Structures are given as structure tokens and as C-alpha cells.
Amino acid sequence: MNRQNFAETTSNPVKGLEDRPPGGADMNNRNRIDREVEETLGLLNHQASMEESPDFLAGVRRRIRAGEPARRTPALFFFRRVVVPALLALLVVLNIVAAVSMLRLRRSDSEAKLQGFTALAKDYAAYQADAYANLK
Amino acid sequence: MANEDGIKEDGGFLDRLVGGDEAAFDAFVLRFQRKVVNICLRFLHNPEDAEDTAQDVFVEAYRALPGFRREAELSTWIYRIAVSKSLDQLRKKKRKKKDDGGRGIGGEELDDIPAGPSWNPDRRFEERERALALQRALDALPEKQRIAVTLSKYEGLGNAEIAAVLGTTTVSVDSLIYRAGENLRRILRRQIARRGPGGGSR
Numbered sequence: 001m002n003r004q005n006f007a008e009t010t011s012n013p014v015k016g017l018e019d020r021p022p023g024g025a026d027m028n029n030r031n032r033i034d035r036e037v038e039e040t041l042g043l044l045n046h047q048a049s050m051e052e053s054p055d056f057l058a059g060v061r062r063r064i065r066a067g068e069p070a071r072r073t074p075a076l077f078f079f080r081r082v083v084v085p086a087l088l089a090l091l092v093v094l095n096i097v098a099a100v101s102m103l104r105l106r107r108s109d110s111e112a113k114l115q116g117f118t119a120l121a122k123d124y125a126a127y128q129a130d131a132y133a134n135l136k
Numbered sequence: 137m138a139n140e141d142g143i144k145e146d147g148g149f150l151d152r153l154v155g156g157d158e159a160a161f162d163a164f165v166l167r168f169q170r171k172v173v174n175i176c177l178r179f180l181h182n183p184e185d186a187e188d189t190a191q192d193v194f195v196e197a198y199r200a201l202p203g204f205r206r207e208a209e210l211s212t213w214i215y216r217i218a219v220s221k222s223l224d225q226l227r228k229k230k231r232k233k234k235d236d237g238g239r240g241i242g243g244e245e246l247d248d249i250p251a252g253p254s255w256n257p258d259r260r261f262e263e264r265e266r267a268l269a270l271q272r273a274l275d276a277l278p279e280k281q282r283i284a285v286t287l288s289k290y291e292g293l294g295n296a297e298i299a300a301v302l303g304t305t306t307v308s309v310d311s312l313i314y315r316a317g318e319n320l321r322r323i324l325r326r327q328i329a330r331r332g333p334g335g336g337s338r
Contacts, residue, residue: 060198
């Protein structure tokens with residue numbers, strides 16, 4: 001279907017009757033409305049179009065550049081693609097090292113505490129044994 | 137092979153375009169600029185908005201080109217982006233107007249509607265009123281009917297191209313255009329009957 005045959009192929013006078021003005025509008029009125037409808041629909045094929053703007057391409061390029069500043073500026077590109085990921089990786093490694101050291105420290109600390117407690121218990125047992133011997 | 141828009145969609149050009157070749161992209165923009173701007177204009181009814189949205193269309197195309205799968209024609213692909221962006225823009229405008237508690241779409245944009253070639257002021261006013269009535273009727277159509285009739289009547293796209301843009305069949309496009317015509321007639325008939333002979337549209 002093309003522009004030319006739109007009016008013919010979509011026109012259906014019988015189907016459109018129920019949409020016509022109520023109250024028994026006379027034939028002249030109906031004809032006028034139908035004529036105006038067709039004239040208005042005729043505009044579909046005669047709408048003016050916009051001319052090409054000479055700055056259009058420059059505008060598109062400007063928007064593309066504005067949307068990708070890092071890709072265009074080497075310093076920013078280096079910062080975003082190299083420095084930031086390296087810093088993040090370093091941060092992760094440091095966190096892991098700190099966590100492992102903390103676990104080791106706690107473990108050695110609890111071992112020392114246990115050894116101290118064992119020694120204390122032995123001393124106490126020896127003291128109790130001495131005291132018992134003296135009583136006898 | 138060159139398509140109907142005259143751009144060579146051979147493997148070499150597409151490779152360069154998809155590969156980010158700036159000269160190929162410039163050629164692509166220059167080739168489709170007019171059509172894309174006009175498609176946007178048909179939906180937005182405002183030249184500034186249309187150009188603004190059309191530039192966004194090409195920016196989006198630039199970003200999406202590396203993923204272009206070559207299943208569709210380049211022209212269909214860019215028209216699809218243009219329609220989608222225009223409808224998004226239109227929804228934003230409608231939402232904004234609703235939030236502002238403002239008037240319906242089109243009311244304040246009467247001056248932007250092309251009035252036709254007549255030099256007679258009365259005739260020009262009448263043509264402008266008709267253009268506004270047609271715009272309102274088009275705005276009132278269901279979305280797919282509106283896209284189909286806009287691309288077919290204003291932009292002269294074939295049914296196969298419209299089917300590719302809408303992701304449907306040519307038979308379905310035929311039906312959409314037919315129903316759009318019926319609906320446009322019904323809406324216009326109501327508008328004209330309400331207005332009465334020789335009256336303004338508002």
C-alpha cells in the first residue's frame with residue numbers, strides 16, 4: 001500500500017455512519033464533514049519536511065565526545081583504566097594481609113594464654129601438694 | 137550492494153562502520169540524518185525537539201554499532217532507534233505536562249505545525265487548523281497504528297521496511313494502516329462535527 005491509495009483503501013462510508021453527528025444531521029452537513037475529513041487526511045501526503053542542518057553532524061560528534069571524556073583524554077583514560085583498578089587491587093590485597101595477620105595474632109595470643117594457664121595450674125597443683133605435705 | 141538510500145551496505149563499509157571508523161560513521165550520519173530528523177518530527181511536532189532527539193539517535197547508534205548483528209538492514213535498524221527514541225521523548229513530554237498540570241500535547245505547538253504552501257492568510261489559518269486536527273487524531277491512535285501510518289504516509293517507507301521496524305509481518309502492517317485510516321476518519325469526523333461549519337478547532 002502506498003501514499004496514493006490510502007484514501008481509497010481505508011474509506012468505508014457504511015462503517016463510519018455511526019460516528020456521524022447525532023440528531024439527524026442533513027445530507028449537506030454530512031457531505032461537508034466527509035469532504036473536510038478527506039481534505040484533512042490529504043495532508044498526510046503533503047506535510048513539509050525539515051531541511052538538513054549543517055551543524056547536525058558536529059552536534060552528534062560533540063555529544064559522543066561528551067559521553068566519553070575518559071576515552072578522549074589520555075590522562076583521564078590512564079587514571080580510570082590503570083590507576084583506579086590498581087588502587088582497588090592493592091586495597092583488596094592489603095585487606096587480605098591484614099585479616100590473615102589478625103587471625104595469626106589471635107591464634108598465637110590464645111596459645112600463649114593457654115600455656116600461661118597450664119603453667120599456672122601446674123604451679124597451683126605443686127603448691128597444693130606442698131601444703132598438703134606440710135599438714136601431714 | 138547499495139540500498140534505496142544509496143549507502144553502500146557492502147561488507148567493507150559495514151566492517152568499517154562497526155569497527156569504529158569515524159569517516160564511515162560520518163557518511164552514515166549524513167546519509168540518514170534527514171530521514172531520522174523527519175521521523176522524529178512526525179512524532180514530536182517540534183523542530184528543535186526533533187533535531188535534539190535525532191542527534192541522540194545517532195549517539196545511541198554509535199554506541200550500539202559494535203553489537204550490530206547485520207540481520208537487519210542498516211536503514212531499518214536506525215529507523216527503529218529513531219521511532220523508539222521519539223516515543224520515549226514523547227512519553228517524557230506527556231509526563232512533564234501532566235506534572236505541570238498543563239495543557240494537552242500539541243496545544244502550544246500550533247506555530248510549529250507546517251501550514252502548507254498557501255499565501256492567503258485565511259487559507260493558511262485553515263490549513264494550520266487542519267494540520268493541528270490531523271496531529272491530534274494521529275496522537276490519539278494506538279501506538280503501532282500511529283507508527284505504521286507515520287512511516288508509510290509521511291516517510292514513504294514500504295510495508296516490508298515498516299514490518300522490520302515494528303518487528304511484525306507485512307500483512308500485519310497492511311492491517312495496521314487500514315485500521316489507522318478507519319480510526320483517523322472516525323476521530324476527525326467527531327472533531328469536525330463538534331466544531332461545526334467554519335468554526336475553529338478549539
